[in-house]
Amino acid sequence: MPHTPEPDEDDDFDLAPAPKPVHYAEQALLGALLLAPTRLADTEPLIAHDFDNHTHAALFTAIRTLPPPDPADHAKDTAWLNAVLDHARPHAPGLSASYLHALIQFCPQSKHAAAYARMIRADNARRILRGHAERLASTATDPGLPNPVATTLGLADDISRVLDALAEQFAPHPGPFPRTALPADVPRQAGEEDLDEERLLLATATAHPAEAQQMRWLTETDFLLPLHAALWQSITALVHRGDMVDPVTVLGEAQHRGLLTDSLTPKDLMALVSTPAGSPEYWGEKILKRAFLARAQTVAVRITAYTDDPANTPHQLITGSRGALADLNALRTRWNRATAPTIVSTASAPARSTPRPRAEPPHRPPVTPARAHR
Incomplete structure (x- = not known):
């Protein structure tokens, strides 16, 4: 059946996009x-x-x-x-x-009105979900937000509520998980300041291993540079074994893990972990926040990919989007552990929640030669 033009549609059909x-x-x-x-x-x-x-x-x-x-x-x-x-x-x-x-x-067939209505509602669900994913991506990359993690978490919760509402509107049915070819994770840009913060964490954790022992919420996947991730594993391995931790013992652990190369000499590695500033938790939070926002951006891109695939049914959109959000929720759990208040109690006062202290460095220390290693 030929396409019936809209009342205000352009007569030049060759230039108009094909109707959906x-x-x-x-x-x-x-x-x-x-x-x-x-x-x-x-x-x-x-x-x-x-x-x-x-x-x-x-x-x-x-x-x-x-x-x-x-x-x-x-x-x-x-x-x-x-x-x-x-x-x-x-x-x-x-x-x-x-x-x-x-x-x-x-x-x-006028008697098929219910089927036509379901098609319209399904397409609208796709548009709504895409709009929420676009807002999530925009927020996760907005450098001007005062509290980007909290705002991003709020938008992720909005998507969860949308998915719950859609699940009530569209009955589940047997079927495969979306077969959409998902794009790769959004590449994380490693700026020099970001790498400096990772180096400062390594040095500060080496100087304060007791504090690093409490940082199970930070994992090697949060780091931008694989070398820094491997050194963090070296430090935490020493801490968890109860071994002595200082630049020399970290050097020994790194040697056992095969991290020393022609471009990373023992002298370079010891210099890298010998310039502490502030507290490990202060730098760790910065690294985790950066990883969280990058993951939120990737989740948004994946949900958008699901919505852009016309082969996906509403049920597949819901299933795929919930799977994408699960990755972000895992990071949410670690972020909540990192920023949870501590309980302080005294004999004369009731227990109360106080913000977990974060020792900021008084000023950024000068960049050492070891910081040139990537």
Whole structure:
């Protein structure tokens, strides 16, 4: 069946993008309702906001707003169609009587109105989820936010609530996990300041191993530089074994792990872990925050990929998006452990929660030669 043009559609069809499947579903549904207004009951819980096309949404609003005509009268004249047109035209000025009649002609089967409505709702669910994913990605990369982790967590919670709501609207069905080819993780940019913070963590953890022992919330996957991740593993391995920790013992552990190379000499490694400043937890939080925001961006990209794949059903969108969020929730748990308040109690005062102290360095120490190693 040939494409029925929109009332304000460009005549140059070669330049216009091909209509999406939902466009035809909207036309078919509106044709069904204009032909048989009693079919409106079959469309619940569809609302005008679910439509992708503004003119179609205006028409649907008019159909829902006006009292349905008597079937016998509707079969004999166009009075109700004219009333629908008059109600919708202020919101869609290009709408014409000929387009209403074209919609009626376009509808294959008015008794299939419920199926058309489900297609429209499914497409709207895709758009809603994509919009939330785009906001998540934008927030995770916004350098101007005062508390980016908290804001990002709030948006992740919003997505979870959207998924819960969609799960109630679309019944689950047997089927595979989305087969969408997912993009690679968003590459993490390693700026010099970021690498400096990783080096300072290594040096400060070497100087204060007791504090590093409490930092199980930080893992090697959070580091930008593989060498720094391996050195963090060396330090924490010494700590967890109860061994002595200082630049020389860290050097020995690094040697056993095969980290020494022509470009990283023993002297370089000892210099790298010998310039502490502040507390390990202070630098660790910075590293974890950076890893969290990078993961949030990757999650957003993956959810967007699911929504951009038209082969995914609403159930597959929900399943795939929840799987993507699970990765972020694992980091959320570690972030909450890192920033949880400590409990301080005295004999004369009740126990109270206080923020976990973070010793910031008084000033950034000068960059040592070892910091040139990447």
